[in-house]
Each structure stands twice: as structure tokens, then as C-alpha cells.
Amino acid sequence: TIKRKVSFGLVHVRDYERIVGDNPSVTSGAPISIGWAYEVSSSSSSSLSVHEFEESRRGLRRDRGQMIMSREVRWKILTNE
Secondary structure (H helix, E strand, O other), rough: OOOOOOOOOOEEEEEEEEEEOOOOOOOOOOEEEEEEEEEOOOOHHEEEHHHHHHHHHOOOOHHHHHHHHHHHHHHHOOOOO
């Protein structure tokens, strides 16, 4: 049998623009999506090992209900308020 091995390098963190989306499940207000434009951070924290990245997110993960945004929050994000 052939032994296969998978390994991972660095996680590169990017901040993408948020734009008006096209999600049909939004019932009120404009949906949000990410665009193509992004910023690459020049800090050392923008490139981490997978382990460092996962450790930095410990306790910060959100459940599905916490990811739902009200129309007011989406409006503030889209208008940069």
C-alpha cells in the first residue's frame, strides 16, 4: 500500500471588503457578502501556523445563531458607520 501524508503550512489572514450580497434567505434589509478586494496585514500575526491560528481563535468561535445579523447591523456595516 502507498502511504499518503498531508501537511499544512502557514495560515495567511486577509481582511476582505464586505459588500451587498444576493442571499435570498434574507427577509428584511440588504444581505451581506464579501467582495474580491482585501487588505494584507503587514504584522507578524497575519501569517501563523495552523496550531497558532487555532489557538488564537480559542473561545472566539460563534454558533450559528450568533452569526445572524439584524438588518440594522448589516446596514451599519455596509454604510461604514
